[in-house]
Amino acid sequence: MNKTDALIIGAGPTGLFTAHQLKLIGLDCEIVDNLDKIGGQCIELYPDKPIYDIPAVPECTGEELTNNLINQLKPFEVKFHLSERVDEVKKDGDNWFVKTNSGKTFLTPNVIIAGGVGSFEPRKFPVKECEKFENKSVFYSVKDKKIFEGKTVAIFGGGDSALDWAVELSKNSKVNLIHRRDEFRGAQATVDKVHELVKEGKISLYTKYQMTSINGNGQLESIDIKNEDDEKNNIKTDYALGFFGLIMQLGPIANWGLNIDKKTIEVDTEKFETNQKGIYAVGDICNYPGKLKLILSGFHEGALAARACFKLARPNEKYRFEFTTTSTNLLKRLGKKE
């Protein structure tokens, strides 16, 4: 059981700056994120796209912004729990009991949801029956490549993940690569490599095809694919892998008893607290009259939520507002003064 003054859900820009504000005022915090890396949408969706409306930063990319926020956290110790999705939040006396999908547990008086549009989950095959085979013969990521050795694998997708795995698995498996169009969006070197392997007969390529059905009784036997001109093909296969990128889903947050409207959580504008005492929502996921989905708004919301956390984490102390330019306390925490 991890005990902390505040648990932040979401390691995007808002979550990171909220952690900075909590540590600055002397509270502990830990951050949980479902992605395997820090940065949220900025890293997952637009690492290379320039952002022009961060105050005092005329231009920076999603990746640069994330790196700067991580640097800003350097003076502090913040524990990150990546590749963990918070599944359960329930009341435990004056605290909140929080549990992740891998079974990690937390006890904290304050939970700050900085979850953007929800957690990133892999996009799945449109064919519903694929669910029956999921995690047995249908996968959306590769955890152990050994299981594919000597087997037939159907890989769907046209980006780097699909191409990289097609190249890698073609060494020891029979690979069918299926993509909805002729062009691939992966790195050119990998695209070239794939075409080379296709020529050598190591990869069978089906472009302009998509899956129409999946067949097998318990065990996956074959998939049917169809192209734009209605030509059909049945491919015998032991495994099917889909690489269609990630999508954001509100997921378990919907079950925590919060007021949710159109995938956003209603909060007040003093503490950014939800209808549950000690649960706050900041950044894109919160909603209040006049809400703007801007990163700068998330910073403001996080700063105020952090002050609200102080009251619940230190009920016997009084919070004192201080400036980083002058406060000895703050400068000590920042490592600028002995």
Added chain:
Amino acid sequence: MAKITYITHNDEKHTVEIQNGLTVMEGAVQNDIPGIDADCGGGMACATCHVYVKDEWFDKIPPKEDGEEDMLDMAFEPKKNSRLSCQIIISDELDGLIVNIPSKQS
């Protein structure tokens, strides 16, 4: 201004007047038309505002820019006439446009 008709997967028709300059995605969101999620808010980064453009209209709307086809790889059941509605900007020429909304965005 242009009259745009959105047809949901269960064949409900929603016809709304949308101001020039807005996108087909914004028109749907502002008028509470179901089935367009637009998670990324128009950044061409999520493929959750995916629509099918009626054939007779497909060639009349401005063509896809770089990146839109890449995002459509990730859309739910993309077809030849798939577009991201955040990339279709309303103008008088689009008056009468009809788009179909897929059964799901993910």
